[in-house]
Amino acid sequence: MNAMHTVDSSAAPTIKHAVKVPILDVHDVTVAYHRKPVLWDIDLTLTQPCLLGIVGPNGAGKSTLIKAILGLVPLVSGSVQIFGQPVTSQRKRIGYVPQRESVDWEFPVSVLDVVLMGTYGSLGWFRRPGATEKAWARQCLDMVGLRDLEDRQIGQLSGGQQQRTFLARALAQQADVYFMDEPFAGVDAATERAIFSLLVNLREQGKTVLVVHHDLRTVPAYFDQVALLNVRLVGSGPTATVFNEGNLRQTYGGRLAVLETLSQAVEAQERTK
Amino acid sequence: MTDWLTYNSLIVLQGVTLLGACSGVIGCFAVLRRRSLVGDALAHASLPGVCLAYLIIGEKHFFAMLIGAFLSGLLGIGFLAILRKFTRIKEDAGIAILLSVFFGAGIVLRSVIQQMPASGRAGLDSFIFGHSAGIVQSDVHWITGLSAGTLLIVLLCYKEFRLVAFDPEFAQVQGWPARLLDFALMLLLLGAVVIGLPAVGILLMAAMLIIPAAAARFWTQRFSFLLLLSAGAGMGSGIVGTILSAKFGVPTGACIILVCAAFFFISLLFAPGRGVVARILARQRNNLALQAQMKAGEEPPP
Numbered sequence A: 001m002n003a004m005h006t007v008d009s010s011a012a013p014t015i016k017h018a019v020k021v022p023i024l025d026v027h028d029v030t031v032a033y034h035r036k037p038v039l040w041d042i043d044l045t046l047t048q049p050c051l052l053g054i055v056g057p058n059g060a061g062k063s064t065l066i067k068a069i070l071g072l073v074p075l076v077s078g079s080v081q082i083f084g085q086p087v088t089s090q091r092k093r094i095g096y097v098p099q100r101e102s103v104d105w106e107f108p109v110s111v112l113d114v115v116l117m118g119t120y121g122s123l124g125w126f127r128r129p130g131a132t133e134k135a136w137a138r139q140c141l142d143m144v145g146l147r148d149l150e151d152r153q154i155g156q157l158s159g160g161q162q163q164r165t166f167l168a169r170a171l172a173q174q175a176d177v178y179f180m181d182e183p184f185a186g187v188d189a190a191t192e193r194a195i196f197s198l199l200v201n202l203r204e205q206g207k208t209v210l211v212v213h214h215d216l217r218t219v220p221a222y223f224d225q226v227a228l229l230n231v232r233l234v235g236s237g238p239t240a241t242v243f244n245e246g247n248l249r250q251t252y253g254g255r256l257a258v259l260e261t262l263s264q265a266v267e268a269q270e271r272t273k
Numbered sequence B: 001m002t003d004w005l006t007y008n009s010l011i012v013l014q015g016v017t018l019l020g021a022c023s024g025v026i027g028c029f030a031v032l033r034r035r036s037l038v039g040d041a042l043a044h045a046s047l048p049g050v051c052l053a054y055l056i057i058g059e060k061h062f063f064a065m066l067i068g069a070f071l072s073g074l075l076g077i078g079f080l081a082i083l084r085k086f087t088r089i090k091e092d093a094g095i096a097i098l099l100s101v102f103f104g105a106g107i108v109l110r111s112v113i114q115q116m117p118a119s120g121r122a123g124l125d126s127f128i129f130g131h132s133a134g135i136v137q138s139d140v141h142w143i144t145g146l147s148a149g150t151l152l153i154v155l156l157c158y159k160e161f162r163l164v165a166f167d168p169e170f171a172q173v174q175g176w177p178a179r180l181l182d183f184a185l186m187l188l189l190l191g192a193v194v195i196g197l198p199a200v201g202i203l204l205m206a207a208m209l210i211i212p213a214a215a216a217r218f219w220t221q222r223f224s225f226l227l228l229l230s231a232g233a234g235m236g237s238g239i240v241g242t243i244l245s246a247k248f249g250v251p252t253g254a255c256i257i258l259v260c261a262a263f264f265f266i267s268l269l270f271a272p273g274r275g276v277v278a279r280i281l282a283r284q285r286n287n288l289a290l291q292a293q294m295k296a297g298e299e300p301p302p
């Protein structure tokens, strides 16, 4: 028995090299707060760079899924690998945009300070960001159109500008996989388009972006892959096949309020086809 | 006339200057990390340690009492961690429990000491109310060394501490040992509390952490300036408070805190930009300018 196990595990790497290493591999992940399961047996594998929309009702566990992948909440069971390695060894390749409410915006730092935090990972211990880092951070601010506000204290920004500050910080990380928790929350239509074109840019550079998204109508236009989540993973895969009325009903239950949006969403999907 | 400005009071001033800077800087982190009350609880939690150190050594030994304070504060931190992990008691309730239970134990130990025939128990009460005149040269060496060490650590890990205080989850995703850094901040908070106890006292130590930081916040939006100004306010109130206390023969801790409070009210009223006066003036100026524009029939600015 034991011997077989040893053979198995030593043979595994060679097989993995033959097959392409998945960008993200979430395997049987279950997460609970106290005794209440919030994610149940999630399997999700991404082998190709993509824009993935994570969709589901409030409290479905979308934020928790991202936190579980990033190692911010303990797993009850299951495992997560990024580029075939444990997350802890891939930190430099991960970018993160947390939900806006997760920090204190009264904190005495400027917009540029926050974006510079994105460069801390590559700086390492004790070294302070210098001219190179500042130039790069300014470039990232340019990409989100906040260059003029770099000296503002972050509490004096509008919600959309705060969101873009976080986005610029993630861009400054120069990651290969980005995890974004509701980057479109509370932004106006123009900002939403600007953020979306940034995501497309990242995608074109061969990066993978996972985005928690609430607006069902724009899902088919924005994402080539979707994951429908409600504690369990109802479905995941190419938007064209997975994002259909049956799956959406299963994700959102029979809730009347969303049914209208659902049909709109499906209509929008038909149109993009 | 200048009899209060003896060699020993100069030594004492050196001590309170450094400990003021130390609590000013660490206080900023505590306030921003929403740990002001933890500072208060840790100060109170240190009393049983101070008393035990006295009981074990059998006399007032400054460094032993600091160590005692530190260890019992550490026990307090552990107590809070256990409450958070294994119960659903809210953070503020846990802090209140810690504060009163440990302080109660300390009061019991203190009365045991007071029933003993040995002299020198005044040293104990100076830890409760703060009494910097009782500090001697060898004590100041300890205060100086520990404060300088604390400030050096903050200087060295400035970037890391600021990141963890602002966004611990992002820090962890980036690969920083966020929990460890956060714990280090907690230890520095405890350190600042312990260093400040002999001069400021258990009862008022929290104010020494919170008020300089709160006052400094009125003057700046930048983290680095905040630390500097808060350190300055801490030093200033340490020096002025000690001098006033020596001159008028009142407890040092209370004097220091009152000077702190004066700094705070001056900032609240007169700080440019965020102060009350500046806000009122700015509002009036803006309203007048806009009214003039409206009268002239101009379009609103974009």
Ligand SMILES: Nc1ncnc2c1ncn2[C@@H]1O[C@H](COP(=O)(O)OP(=O)(O)OP(=O)(O)O)[C@@H](O)[C@H]1O
Residues within 6 Å of the ligand: A033, A034, A038, A056, A057, A058, A059, A060, A061, A062, A063, A064, A065
């Ligand atoms: N720290 C926590 N302690 C206890 N329960 C939690 C905690 N965080 C989240 N939960 C619960 O876990 C469930 C999933 O939360 P999560 O934040 O992942 O949902 P979400 O899909 O991101 O929701 P939203 O769309 O509102 O952001 C919810 O039922 C929530 O109440």
Ligand SMILES: [Mg+2]
Residues within 6 Å of the ligand: A062, A063, A064, A099, A181
């Ligand atoms: Mg969420």
